Structures are given as structure tokens and as C-alpha cells.
Amino acid sequence: MQVQTLLKSNFARFATAFGIVGICTIICLPLRDKVAASSLPMIYIIGVVIAASKLGIGPSIFSSILSVIAFNYYFTQPYHSLDFYDNSYYFTFGVMFITSLLVGSMTAQMSKLLDISRKEEKETHILYDFALGLSTQNNPQKMMEFARDFIGNFFDAQIIFHLKNKKNTTEKLILLAINSNEAIGNSCKIEGNNSSLYVSAKIDNNDFVILQTIPNFKNNKFTRSQIILQQTFVSLLSSALKSAKATEDAARNKIESENEKLRNVLLSSLSHDLRTPLTIMNGKISNLLKYRKSLPRDGVNELTSLWHQLQKLQNFVANLLRMASISSGNLKLNTEYYTIAEIIGAAILRIEDTKGNRKILNSIDGQIPLVNVDGALIEQVVLNLLDNAISHTNDDGIIKIELCHNSRNIVICIKDDGNGIEDGQEKLIFERFKTTSSNHDSQKGGTGLGLAICKGIIEAHGGTIIAKSNSPQKGASFEFTLPLPKVKNE
Amino acid sequence: MNNKAKILIIEDELEIRKFLLMTLRANDYNPIEAKNGREAISQIIGNNPDLIILDLGLPDKDGQEIIIELREWCKIPIIVLSARDSEQEKVKALENGADDYLTKPFSAAELMARIKVALRNSAKQNSNVSHLYKFNGLEIDFAARLVKLEGKEIKLTPIEYKLLTTLAHNAGKVITHTQLMNAVWGKRANDDNSYLRIHTQHLREKLNDDPMNPKFIITIPSVGYKIAY
Numbered sequence: 015m016q017v018q019t020l021l022k023s024n025f026a027r028f029a030t031a032f033g034i035v036g037i038c039t040i041i042c043l044p045l046r047d048k049v050a051a052s053s054l055p056m057i058y059i060i061g062v063v064i065a066a067s068k069l070g071i072g073p074s075i076f077s078s079i080l081s082v083i084a085f086n087y088y089f090t091q092p093y094h095s096l097d098f099y100d101n102s103y104y105f106t107f108g109v110m111f112i113t114s115l116l117v118g119s120m121t122a123q124m125s126k127l128l129d130i131s132r133k134e135e136k137e138t139h140i141l142y143d144f145a146l147g148l149s150t151q152n153n154p155q156k157m158m159e160f161a162r163d164f165i166g167n168f169f170d171a172q173i174i175f176h177l178k179n180k181k182n183t184t185e186k187l188i189l190l191a192i193n194s195n196e197a198i199g200n201s202c203k204i205e206g207n208n209s210s211l212y213v214s215a216k217i218d219n220n221d222f223v224i225l226q227t228i229p230n231f232k233n234n235k236f237t238r239s240q241i242i243l244q245q246t247f248v249s250l251l252s253s254a255l256k257s258a259k260a261t262e263d264a265a266r267n268k269i270e271s272e273n274e275k276l277r278n279v280l281l282s283s284l285s286h287d288l289r290t291p292l293t294i295m296n297g298k299i300s301n302l303l304k305y306r307k308s309l310p311r312d313g314v315n316e317l318t319s320l321w322h323q324l325q326k327l328q329n330f331v332a333n334l335l336r337m338a339s340i341s342s343g344n345l346k347l348n349t350e351y352y353t354i355a356e357i358i359g360a361a362i363l364r365i366e367d368t369k370g371n372r373k374i375l376n377s378i379d380g381q382i383p384l385v386n387v388d389g390a391l392i393e394q395v396v397l398n399l400l401d402n403a404i405s406h407t408n409d410d411g412i413i414k415i416e417l418c419h420n421s422r423n424i425v426i427c428i429k430d431d432g433n434g435i436e437d438g439q440e441k442l443i444f445e446r447f448k449t450t451s452s453n454h455d456s457q458k459g460g461t462g463l464g465l466a467i468c469k470g471i472i473e474a475h476g477g478t479i480i481a482k483s484n485s486p487q488k489g490a491s492f493e494f495t496l497p498l499p500k501v502k503n504e
Numbered sequence: 505m506n507n508k509a510k511i512l513i514i515e516d517e518l519e520i521r522k523f524l525l526m527t528l529r530a531n532d533y534n535p536i537e538a539k540n541g542r543e544a545i546s547q548i549i550g551n552n553p554d555l556i557i558l559d560l561g562l563p564d565k566d567g568q569e570i571i572i573e574l575r576e577w578c579k580i581p582i583i584v585l586s587a588r589d590s591e592q593e594k595v596k597a598l599e600n601g602a603d604d605y606l607t608k609p610f611s612a613a614e615l616m617a618r619i620k621v622a623l624r625n626s627a628k629q630n631s632n633v634s635h636l637y638k639f640n641g642l643e644i645d646f647a648a649r650l651v652k653l654e655g656k657e658i659k660l661t662p663i664e665y666k667l668l669t670t671l672a673h674n675a676g677k678v679i680t681h682t683q684l685m686n687a688v689w690g691k692r693a694n695d696d697n698s699y700l701r702i703h704t705q706h707l708r709e710k711l712n713d714d715p716m717n718p719k720f721i722i723t724i725p726s727v728g729y730k731i732a733y
Contacts (some may be wrong), residue, residue, distance in 0.1 A: 289587050290517055293609035297523035300612040304530060328609055335589060348592065348726055350681065351698035353705055355715040356723040362716065376716050384701055389725025390591045415716070 024072075031065045031073035035080040039088055051089045055110040058085060062114040066121035074118030082111050140168065141246060148254040157258065161251045169227060169240065176224040177217075187212050192222050197241045211236055213244045215252035217259070223252045274341070288331045295324055333463040336394065337446065340470035347388040347474060354385055354392075354424055354496070358415060361396035369404055372411045379418035386499040391471045395479075398464040399428045399492050406432035406490065423477070423495040431489040440481045444469040468494070508534040509623055512553035514544040514570070515585065516563050524557065527612045533619070541565030548578070555622055557615075558602070559585045560593065568600055575601035579629070581622040585610075591726035598680050598728070605678075621676035621733060637672040639732060640719050642711065644672050653711060663688055664707040667700075668731075671721065676733035678724050704729065 038061040042054045058081035066074035083096070086107065090098040144164055151157040158175050166173040176188055183189050191198040191212040198212040214224045225248045229236065236244070299321050306314045339345055355378065362374055403413045407430045416427040435443065446466040465481075472479045472494050479494040511533050515521045521537055528535040536551055538544040541564050547553070556574070560567030571582060584597045584605040594605045603622045606614060637644040643652040646669060651658050660668065670687040671679060679687075681697050688700075704721065707713075713720045722730050 289608045290520065294517075294519045294523055296609045297520070297527060297612055301523065301527055301530065332589065350726070351696070351701045352723075352725070353701060353715060356704075356718075357725050359714070359716045359718050360723045360725050363718070363722065384698055389723075390727075393725040 027069045027073045028076055031069055031077040032080065034061045034065045035077050035084055037061065038081065039084050042089065046089055046093075052106055054089050055081070055085060055106065055113075058110065059114050059117060062118040063121050066118035067125040069122075070126070071119055071122040074122050075115065078111060078114040078118055081114055082107050085110065137243060140243075141250065144247060145250055145254075148250065151254075152258075153262075154255050154258050157251065157254055161247065165225070165227070165244070165247050169236070169244070170230050172228040172230065174226040174228070176226065178222050178224060180220040180222060188214070188224050191224055197245065211241065211244070213241070213248045215245070215248040217252050217256050223248060223255060225251075277341075284334070292324070292328055292331060296328070299324060330463075333467060336467050337463050337470070340467060340474070341446075345470070345474050347391070349386045349388050351384045351386055351499075352389050352392075354382055354417060354426060357387075357389055357392050358396050358417075358426070360389075361393050361400060364393075364397055365400050365404065368401070369413075370409045372404060372407060372409065372413055374400070374413045374415065376415040376417070379416070382417055382419050382424055383498055385424055385496050387475055387496055388471075392475075392496070395468045395471050395494065396426075396428075398468050399494075402464055402492070403428060403430035403432065403490075406430060408432070419498070421498075423497055425493060425495050427491055427493040429484060429489060429491045431484075431487070434483040434488055435481055435490045437483075440483075443481055444479065468492075472496075508532060509554040510534045510536060510551060511619070512544065512547055512551070512556045513537045514539075514541070514556060514562065515559040516540060516561070517559070520559075524615075527615065531616055541570055544570065548574070548580070553580060554626075555619060556580055556582045557585060557619075558582055560597065561587055568596055571597060571600040571602050579626070581626045583615075583618050583622055594727050595680050595682075598678060599682060603677055625674060625677055637675060637731075639675070642720055644669065646673075658710050660707065660710060661703075663703050664710065667703060667707055668711075671729060671731035675731050678728050678730045680728040684728060 035058070038058050042057050045054065062074055062077050062081060065077040086096055086098065086103070087094060090103050091100070092098075144161075147160050147164060148157055151160050162173045162175060165171075176185075178185075178188055178192070180189075180192055183192070187198055187210075191214040195214070199210050209228055211227045211229075212224055213227075214222050216222055225244060227236070227244060299317060302309075302317055303314075303321065306317075309317070358376070400413065403411075407413065412431050414427075414429040416429065418425050444465050446463060469479050476497045477495045479492065481490060481492050483489075484491055511528055513521055513524045513528075513535055515524065515537070516539050518539075521539065525535045525537060536547055536553065538547045541562050544556075544558075548556070558567055558570060562570070567584065571584070574580070574582065581603040582601070584594075584602045585608060586593055586597075586605060587608045589607050594607075597605055603625070604618045606618060635645065635647045637646075641654045643655075644650070645652075649665065651660055651665070651668065666688045667684065670684060681700060685697065685700055688703075705715070708715055708718075708721055711720055715723070718732070720732055722732055724730065
């Protein structure tokens with residue numbers, strides 16, 4: 015390490031070159047009278063090659079020149095002078111100079127290439143170790159920990175990772191690193207930042223991982239190649255995180271869909287098996303009720319109550335089956351043209367028995383165009399909404415159905431004058447098995463499926479459904495839209 | 505009446521069969537039973553029932569096939585029972601020739617109402633004397649091609665008239681969209697049922713029949729129409 019840094023300073027390199035030529039001269043001096051002078055330049059050339067391979071091109075040229083001068087001074091007659099008698103030495107000097115220059119520069123170049131390839135090999139090795147290390151970590155948390163230790167050790171620096179979403183990041187430097195796609199901090203003069211370097215890489219659409227490096231060494235600047243290496247580390251990390259995320263997502267999705275499938279199979283076979291005994295019970299109770307005259311009063315009451323409970327159970331089973339088919343994702347819409355009024359009429363007809371003394375009023379705003387929908391399913395939606403309105407209003411309540419349309423949708427609004435919806439519950443009530451918290455009264459008998467079914471059906475039609483409390487009047491409104499068929503281009 | 509209507513129950517569930525037998529007896533019908541398709545055929549040939557109640561989910565044969573086979577040689581009214589709440593299945597049964605359907609679970613009262621309508625319609629077809637439909641102030645004189653509402657004559661277009669009379673001939677019975685379109689437009693009928701909707705809408709307006717609160721023409725979504733009876 016010390017030798018290397020020493021060799022880096024220019025002065026030291028030239029001084030070393032000088033020294034090498036000196037050593038060559040000391041080696042040659044004892045041979046001066048025993049060997050032909052013209053053989054001695056070979057020893058100098060060895061010196062030049064050594065200088066070239068260790069010190070670079072400059073010192074190698076320097077040592078070539080120095081060698082010729084030293085050879086002339088010490089080994090040509092007259093000794094210890096730059097004069098020479100034999101004119102053929104011109105030739106010797108020339109060849110010696112050119113040869114040492116050529117050999118020197120070639121050696122210097124080769125050793126430079128060797129250096130580069132060694133460095134590259136080292137980097138490749140490090141990156142390979144890094145990638146291998148990352149791949150053995152099985153979750154993003156551990157990947158980050160590993161990367162932090164690895165990069166920290168390598169650069170002798172403190173490492174901080176930031177996982178940020180582009181859209182909600184306010185930190186100036188991080189945002190700059192994300193947007194510029196370059197290393198930020200080292201060369202850029204940014205106020206408030208003295209030594210950190212920021213490098214970012216994309217994980218997903220807007221998610222980025224940002225590497226913040228705080229060097230531990232004094233002259234806290236990274237070289238260009240170190241910065242490039244950091245960028246490589248971060249992009250390796252980001253792709254590892256990305257694939258970890260994808261694997262995690264896929265695993266979660268698989269489990270979810272398996273659960274969903276199982277649930278639906280269970281639901282539908284349960285509902286099917288429930289229907290037969292329900293039919294039998296239904297028939298037997300209705301037959302028993304025929305004998306009400308010969309039954310004691312209490313018996314008739316019990317039987318009537320049993321009958322009502324059975325109707326609820328039937329409703330619940332029907333809802334379960336409907337929900338199962340909606341949530342299994344293979345709800346097939348059997349669409350036809352309808353006037354929405356006739357579907358609502360069909361639904362009103364079906365709740366005739368349960369509505370009691372409640373009034374159902376309607377208002378139609380203008381001529382409503384035909385819609386292309388699955389009639390039975392939309393009837394179910396209206397039925398569930400009316401059912402919901404009935405169970406939340408008093409027996410003398412008023413339910414209003416309002417129809418209107420715009421250029422894209424028809425809008426159906428069902429308003430009641432019941433107890434309304436609690437604040438904050440407007441969205442929750444459309445979730446499965448959710449009933450409003452005010453709805454503790456079992457007499458109201460919400461199954462928590464009716465509105466979820468409505469939502470599923472309406473969304474399958476490309477419409478929307480919302481609930482809100484009426485203000486300042488009391489009660490709740492349920493409003494759903496159905497898209498109008500696109501005008502044919504024929 | 506000495507001659508009680510004979511009703512054949514084709515149903516594989518013992519308990520449902522028992523309930524149907526009991527209910528029909530209590531309502532003054534003469535029920536007979538079959539627990540599968542094979543038994544059903546021999547009962548129909550041997551006993552010549554006036555009406556058939558058919559469960560679609562039989563162990564040995566598809567209920568829809570039984571309807572098709574029966575319709576090749578007999579006109580006995582068929583009421584279908586189904587454990588599946590599937591409109592397509594209902595439409596298929598009706599178009600194969602069933603007269604009505606009920607989805608399990610159903611009440612005894614519903615079943616009785618359907619039986620009454622089916623028996624009346626078949627009696628009318630056999631006697632061929634129904635020249636008149638009268639209900640809730642609406643009067644149709646088929647022979648004179650005359651439609652009156654509260655005693656006042658209403659002018660209908662030929663299509664509207666055909667629509668109304670097709671429903672009225674089968675009062676109380678559900679007519680599927682395809683059946684109705686075939687009856688009105690013949691085999692040229694288009695799959696697109698928007699014309700049917702528009703003509704029905706006009707017909708309702710002329711009959712002063714609010715679709716949200718219908719007195720006469722009742723929509724059965726995804727299945728068809730029926731006229732009140």
C-alpha cells in the first residue's frame with residue numbers, strides 16, 4: 015500500500031527511474047574492460063523495461079534518455095566525458111535509444127493494460143460476490159442489511175438505504191438523485207451536504223432505492239470509478255428487491271386465490287345442500303299452518319314465528335349462493351335490452367308481501383333510454399336495496415325511487431326515511447358480512463350480504479353504487495348507475 | 505267434482521315427494537308419484553295424468569330431456585322444479601315446452617297457484633272456447649279482434665295486438681322473449697330484443713299500465729313476460 019502510494023507521486027517515479035539507471039551503471043562498471051562496450055546497452059534496456067513496467071511511460075522515456083547519456087559518459091572512450099572518438103557510436107546510441115524507447119513504451123502499455131484488467135477482474139469478483147450474497151438472502155429486509163454491510167466494508171464508509179416513492183418524497187437530495195439518474199453530492203456543490211453521496215435506482219414504477227454513502231476517510235471524495243461501482247451495486251440491489259417483491263406478490267396472490275376458490279366451492283355446495291331441507295321445512299310448516307283452527311293459540315304463534323325465521327333463512331341461503339357466484343369471478347352477464355322501469359316493477363312486485371304499510375313512490379325524470387343489462391341480476395339489486403330500505407324504516411315509512419339519466423348513464427336512486435347511515439359507514443356497508451353498527455336489532459335481520467351483492471353486480475355492469483345519509487331530511491339514499499349502451503355506428 | 509285432477513310428481517327426494525303428496529291431497533287433487541325418469545314414463549302411459557310436476561335434477565335422466573321427449577307425443581302441462589336459481593335453466597325448460605317453473609324452496613301456496621293456472625290453460629286449449637280475456641277492466645275479444653279498457657276501445661298496431669294476444673292466450677303463464685318474438689315476427693325474429701321492449705313499452709302506455717306498478721303485463725327479468733290473471 016505504501017509503495018503504491020509512493021509510486022503515485024510523479025517525483026518519486028522519476029527518481030526511481032533515475033535510480034534504476036544508476037544501478038545498471040553500477041552493474042556495468044566492473045565489466046567495462048572485460049566485455050565489448052557495444053554489448054552493455056542490453057543491460058540498460060533491461061533497466062528501461064523494469065522502469066516501464068513499474069513506473070509508466072514517462073519515466074521509461076526518461077530512463078531511455080538517461081541510459082544513453084550514462085552509457086556515453088561511462089563506457090565510451092574517453093571515459094567520464096560526453097565525447098567519443100569512434101564515430102560508429104552514433105549508430106550504437108541511436109539503436110540503443112530507439113530500442114529502449116520502443117521496448118519501454120510497449121512494456122508500459124502492456125503493464126497498464128494488465129493493471130486495468132486486474133482491476134476489472136477484481137471488480138467483477140466483487141460484483142459477483144455481491145450478487146451471490148444478495149441471492150442467498152430470502153427477503154428484502156435481509157437483502158438491504160447484507161448490501162449495507164458489504165458496500166460499507168468495501169468503500170470504508172457508512173451506508174444508509176432509503177426506500178422512497180417518487181410521488182411522496184420531499185427530501186431535496188433524494189428527489190434530485192431520483193430525477194437526475196446520476197450520483198448526487200460528491201461533485202455537486204449542494205448546501206447542507208458536505209460528504210454524503212446519493213445514488214438511486216428504480217425498483218418499480220415510482221419506487222426507488224437510494225444509497226447514501228458517508229465516507230469514513232478524510233478526503234471524503236469518491237473517484238469516478240468508485241461512483242460507477244456504487245451505481246452498479248445499487249442497480250443490482252434494486253433488481254434483487256424487484257424480483258423479491260414479485261416473488262412475494264405471486265406467492266400471496268396464489269394463496270389468496272386458492273383460499274377464494276376453496277371458499278366458493280364450500281359456499282356453493284353448502285347452499286345447494288341447504289335448499290332441499292329448506293323446501294321440505296317450508297312445505298311442512300305451510301301444511302301445518304293449514305290446521306291452525308285445530309291448534310292451540312300458542313302453537314299457532316310458535317309455528318308462525320318458525321315460518322318467519324325460515325323465510326329469513328331462505329333469504330340468507332339465496333344471498334349466499336348469489337354472493338358465491340359473484341365473488342368466484344365467473345359471473346356471466348346475460349344481457350338484454352330493458353326499460354329500467356320494468357325491472358324495478360318486477361322487484362316491487364316481489365317485495366309486495368314484506369313491505370307492510372310502507373309506500374313505494376316513484377318519479378321519472380324524462381324519457382329513460384333502454385339499458386343493456388342482465389335483468390335478473392339488476393332485479394336482485396333493486397330487490398336488495400328495497401329490502402334494505404324496508405328493514406330500516408318504520409311500518410308507515412316512505413320509500414322513493416327516482417330515475418334520471420345523463421349522456422352516459424342512467425341513475426337510479428332509492429331513498430328511505432329510516433334511521434340513515436352512521437357517519438363513516440357509507441363505504442363499509444358494501445363489504446361482505448358488514449352490517450351498520452346501529453343495526454344490532456336482530457329483528458331487522460340484515461345478513462350483511464345484500465349490499466355486497468349489489469356492489470358486485472353493479473360493478474360487473476360497469477356501474478357504480480354509493481350510499482349516503484339524507485340531509486337535512488332523515489333516512490338514507492342508495493344511488494347506482496348503469497352505463498347506457500354505446501350508440502351503434504351502423 | 506267427482507273427477508279430481510290427477511297430478512304426477514316426478515321427484516327423487518323422498519321427503520319432498522311426501523310433502524307434495526300431502527299438499528296435493530289436502531288441496532283436493534289426486535297425486536301419483538315417480539322417483540325417476542323411467543318410472544315417470546310408465547306412470548304417464550299407465551295413468552294419463554292431467555299435470556306433471558317435474559324435478560329437473562333426477563338421478564337417471566336430465567329433466568330437460570324428459571320435457572323434450574314428452575312434448576313429442578303429449579300436451580300434459582308440466583311444472584318444473586329446480587334447485588338452481590338459474591334463469592337460463594328456466595328459459596330452457598320453458599322453451600322445451602314446460603308450462604311453468606318453481607325454484608326451491610317454494611311455498612305450498614305458490615305451487616297451488618301455478619297448478620291452477622296450468623290446469624286452466626290446458627282446459628281452455630282443449631275446449632277451444634276461449635274467445636275472451638277479461639281482467640281488471642281489460643277486455644280482449646279474440647274473434648272480433650277488439651281490445652277494450654274500462655269499456656273504451658283501444659287502437660293497437662298489429663304488432664302490439666299480436667303481443668297482447670300471445671300473452672293473453674297463455675294468461676298466467678310465462679312466455680319467454682324468444683317465444684314472444686317468434687310469435688310476433690315469425691322465424692325472422694332478431695336476437696336483439698330491443699324492438700320487443702319498445703313495442704311492449706308502447707303497448708303498456710296504451711293500456712295505461714305503469715311498468716313500475718304493472719296491472720297487466722308483468723316482466724320476469726331474464727325470462728320473459730306474462731299477463732296477469
